[in-house]
Amino acid sequence: MRYGTGAEVLAGLDLRLAPGGFYFLTGASGAGKTSLLKLLYLAQRPTRGRLRLFGEDVGEAPRESLPAFRRRIGVVFQDFRLVRHLSAFDNVALPLRIAGHDDREIEGPVREMLAWVGLADRASAKPPTLSGGEQQRVAIARAVIARPELLVADEPTGNVDAAMADRLIHLFEALNRLGTTVVVATHDLSLIGAVKGARMMRLEDGRLSDPTGELRHPPSRQPDGAPA
Numbered sequence: 001m002r003y004g005t006g007a008e009v010l011a012g013l014d015l016r017l018a019p020g021g022f023y024f025l026t027g028a029s030g031a032g033k034t035s036l037l038k039l040l041y042l043a044q045r046p047t048r049g050r051l052r053l054f055g056e057d058v059g060e061a062p063r064e065s066l067p068a069f070r071r072r073i074g075v076v077f078q079d080f081r082l083v084r085h086l087s088a089f090d091n092v093a094l095p096l097r098i099a100g101h102d103d104r105e106i107e108g109p110v111r112e113m114l115a116w117v118g119l120a121d122r123a124s125a126k127p128p129t130l131s132g133g134e135q136q137r138v139a140i141a142r143a144v145i146a147r148p149e150l151l152v153a154d155e156p157t158g159n160v161d162a163a164m165a166d167r168l169i170h171l172f173e174a175l176n177r178l179g180t181t182v183v184v185a186t187h188d189l190s191l192i193g194a195v196k197g198a199r200m201m202r203l204e205d206g207r208l209s210d211p212t213g214e215l216r217h218p219p220s221r222q223p224d225g226a227p228a
């Protein structure tokens with residue numbers, strides 16, 4: 001994959017995600033994590049090569065077929081991308097509204113989700129009046145509310161404290177237990193250690209050092225806190 005006429009930012013990737021798997025993606029800043037996630041949530045197409053999603057070839061699928069695939073994917077963007085003029089409640093409700101649920105069906109689950117991410121009392125606040133951490137939690141609630149088949153999250157806990165990060169990763173785990181394939185890009189080793197059975201993929205200069213995530217499991221914590 002390359003942006004425009006620039007150099008390739010991802011090359012030679014051969015990667016298969018098992019349905020229902022939980023994957024962490026790590027790598028230095030600029031290694032290409034966000035670019036790989038963009039391929040997964042169909043914001044970018046591979047410049048060459050093949051991309052299959054949900055068993056279908058999407059690398060060269062017609063543009064008009066992509067929204068139907070995207071509705072099956074929950075995305076936590078690094079920069080949140082909340083709708084500024086909608087309340088926290090309405091941002092979280094968006095995927096359910098798009099899926100055709102009416103207000104009576106939406107109210108309960110959205111309130112419950114906002115309570116889970118600690119924002120029960122901020123439901124009517126609009127994004128510009130929320131802190132970075134609060135916006136991030138709204139973004140996460142919006143990404144998971146409709147139980148997507150694939151959840152892609154880019155540094156989803158970069159703006160919250162350790163206790164909230166723990167709570168959020170358990171939300172991802174709960175979703176994963178319901179069958180969602182989860183891919184989380186992060187630098188946070190404690191997050192990686194928190195999910196048993198998760199697989200870890202590492203990007204270095206646009207190449208995956210462990211494309212299946214099978215070889216390296218999350219580093220377990222030593223008593224002194226250093227990664228194993």
Ligand SMILES: Nc1ncnc2c1ncn2[C@@H]1O[C@H](COP(=O)(O)OP(=O)(O)OP(=O)(O)O)[C@@H](O)[C@H]1O
Pocket residue numbers: 003006009027028029030031032033034035036
């Ligand atoms: N829209 C873009 N246009 C051109 N080049 C880009 C674009 N986005 C990213 N790049 C380049 O692609 C490379 C990989 O960037 P990417 O954002 O995927 O890295 P990353 O691993 O997610 O970094 P970080 O941890 O800092 O978010 C970098 O060299 C970056 O400068």
